[in-house]
Amino acid sequence: MSYCVNCGVELHKSAAFCPLCNTVVINPVNPPDTHAKPPYPAEIGKVENVNSRGVALLLTVVFVSIALAALLLNLFLFKEGLWSAFVMGASLLLWVFTVPVLILRPSRLLIILLDGAVISLYCFIIARQTDDASWYFGIALPIIIMLTGFVFLFGYVVKRFKTSILFKTAFIFGELGFYTVGIELSIRYFLYNSFSIRWSAVVGTSCLIIVAVLTTVMKNTRLREEVQRRLHF
Amino acid sequence: MKKNTSNKRKIRHWYKLDLSANVYPTLQRRNFSSVYRVSVILKQPIQHELLQLALERTMPRFPTFAVAIHKGLFWRYLERNNKPGPFVKADVSNACMPIHFKAENRYLLRVYYYEAKLSVEVFHSVADGSGALTFVKTLLAEYYAMQGIRIPCEQGVLSCKEKPRDAEIEDAYIKYGNGKVALKRKGIHAYQLRGTQEPFYTLNIITGVAPVEKLLAAAKSYKVSVGVFLTAVLMESLIQKQKMDKPIRERDVVISMPVNLRRFFPSDTLRNFIVMLSPSIDPKMGDYTFEEIASEINAYLAYRLNEKYLKANIMTNLSVQRNPVVRVIPLFLKDMIVRNAYKKVNARESSAGITNLGIVQVPEEMKPLIERFEVLMGQPFSNRTNLAVITYENTISMSFSSGIVESDVEMLFFCSLIKKGIPVRIESNRKYRT
Incomplete structure (x- = not known):
């Protein structure tokens, strides 16, 4: 048992420092x-x-009962077209959006992939019901896959590494740049069969500039602290 | 036949939340815990198997403690919980962690043991400190009964052989909430501590243990009670801390303190029966000496601690709860409104909290078995630090709990006690700050 030399309180016999003022206990007669x-x-x-x-x-x-009801009605009563596919697809979509979140709480990354998959599936169902389904493989699927991929990547990076808010912002802008370029590429390939970019170059360049600025701020300690001071809330 | 019906009426399956209890579940969050802890440090290490048995015997005696909280359309309510539990657990360093209403078999109560320390954590909607203390004492008496030590049922120890009385489960606010006027709320923006937030699942505890006789002598020399004396020391520490912060404009230093209404309105309720008072000092008026602070607080309390004023104080919240418009607003809207209002208004209205459970009385037979008692308040929204005080025999325990790294207020407080000639022993769960 010692007394803190700085603030004078009696300390617990196991205490190696004073909890009040953080002064280390150095007591040769009665060490902690x-x-x-x-x-x-x-x-x-x-x-x-x-x-x-x-x-x-x-x-x-x-969701199961809605899907089932739609299927039965479609089979026996309102037989015009396979309209129940939309209802069943929508039920599945909503189910995947809501239920895994409730059960698989810790594995968010898996949920992102599942959501991506089910959106693709739903679009596929719509495509099957329409006359011309080329838009599905031409535009819809690439855009959904890219979006899922980027969201997954962001989720993975945030989970795996200790990231600052600046890094997250820079990462999002970087992804946004690539995503817009990706969207335009797939649209142009679908419409004109050519790999070229025009408008997305503007968006992409702006995003890259933002990323460059943010990276500079991140790398420069003094600048970062200045920004933190000015923008703290 | 007649007897039968009256017996049936007595079994209550659900309870409305009382006046104080209503606000806590709304605020319960990851970073805000309306859970407090009452501990008793015994002379001998705890045998946890026996404690579990004692707990199982004690719970039926306290029907308002064996409850789960549920949501209605307009209000939450407490429902009798028949699930197994609560279970005695080994103690953790982050005391008073938030209660998840659906976890732990929905119990709003936790019991811990660590060496010779028995701790009971209670969600504030269930009971206030005084009710929890009765629970702890009864649990302790049962625990000793298991070891063959007979403790008489007096001094707040209830007999587990008896049936719970109606008076123990009454909502005393309703009983005494018949005033004609309500006090107006004052919206002031009090001084707020600033500090580095600790990661979640950390509650920094610093407990100071001091002899009561020394404290009493010091308080007497300022002609105030021990409670007022400690409030004044805390007030002085906060004023000094604000000066150290060098603010552009000094704000009022306000301490919020619950007052046990059982002292003024006879009630045996084990549920909540408190109101909040908030003595304050405006440092802009000048530099207050300790004597001035003490007499200021003393005068503040002398003016307010009477039946009439406290009744008007109860009416402030009760009139809101009775407002027909408020009553028909769905619960989720109420939650949103209350949560925002609390964050923006109430949390800013005070700089720190102090709660004083007073002197614990136990039966003579129990006295040689108990070292001391300890109380802890849960983690607040803001960076404030809360002080909880309890006295047993000649030992007073003063426990600070905070969610921030800095311990300036605690240091100022205890150093001030040392300077006033009161020896303090410190115990803490804080980690060394590099």
Whole structure:
């Protein structure tokens, strides 16, 4: 047991420093007892994660029954066209959007991929119902795949590395630049069968400039601190 | 036949939230915990298997503690919880972590053990400090009964053989909320501490333990009570801290303190029965000496701690809750409104909190078994630090809990006590700051 030389309080026998003023205890006569049990435990508790299984089940029942009802009506009553495919697709889409989020809470990346897949599937169903389905493979699918890929990449980077808000912003702008270029490329290839860019070059260049500025700010400590000071909220 | 019906009426399956209880679930968030903790440090290490048995025997005696919180369309409510639990757990360093209403079998109560320390954490909608203290004492008596030590049911220890009384589960706010006037709210923007936020799942605790006789002597020399004395020391520390911050414009230093209404309105309720008072000092008026601060707070409380003023204070919140327009607003809208209002207004209205559970009385037989008591408040939204005080025999425990790295207020507070001749022993879960 020691007293803090700085603030004068008596310390617990296990204390190696003063909790109030952070002064280290140096007491040759009575050094801190490192074997003594500290006054408070060291283990950190976590709030239990709750899966909303009840809600998930309810949503599943709702979507399945809607899809089933539409299918039955389509088969036996309103037989004009395969309109129930839209309803069933939409049900599946909504189900994938809502239910995995409730159950697979920790694996967000998986959810992004699932969402991408189900959007592609729904567009495919629409394409099958229309006369000319070339737009699906020409434009829709590439745009959906690119979007999913970029969102997934962002999610992965944020999860895997410790990122600052500046880095995240720069990353988003970078992705945005590439995404617009990708969109124009697929549109032009679909319409004119040529790989060339015009308007997306403007967007892409602007994004690249923003990325360059943000990277400079990030790399330069003084500049970064200045920005933090000015923009703190 | 008649007897039968009256018995049936007594079994209550659900409770309306009382006046104080209504606001806490709305605010309960990752970074805000309306959970507080009452601990008792015994002379002998705790046998947790026995404690679990004692807990299982104690819970039925406290029907308002064995509850789960549910959402209605307009208000939340407490419902009897028949799920297994709560279970005694090994203690954690981040005390008072937020309660997830659906986790832990929906119980709003946690019981921990660590060496000789028994801690009970309670969500504030269930009970206030005074109710929780009765629970802890009863649990302790049951725990000792398991070891063959008989503790008489007096001094706030309830008998688990008896049925719960109606008076214990009453909503005392309703009982006494019959005033004709309500106090107006004052919207002031108080001084706010600034500091580096600790990562989530950290609650920095600093507990100071001091002999009561020394504190009492010091308080007497300023002609105030121990409670007022400690509030004054905290006020002085906050004023000094604001001066250290060198602000452009000094703000009022306001301390919010709950007052136990059982002292003024006879009630045996184990649920909430408190109102908040907030003594303040405006540092712009000049440099206050400690004597001036102490007498200012003393005068503030002397003017307000009476039945009539407190009743008007109850009416302020009660009139809102009784407002027909408020009552028909759906719960999710109420939540949104209250949460924003709290963040923008209430959280700014005070600089720190102090809660004083007063002197704990226990039966004579229990006295040789107990070292001291300890209370802790949960993690607030803002960077403030909260002080919780409890006295047992000749030991007073003063526990600060905060979510920030800096411990300036705590240091100013305890150094001030040392300078006033009160020896303080410090215990903490803080990590060394490099």
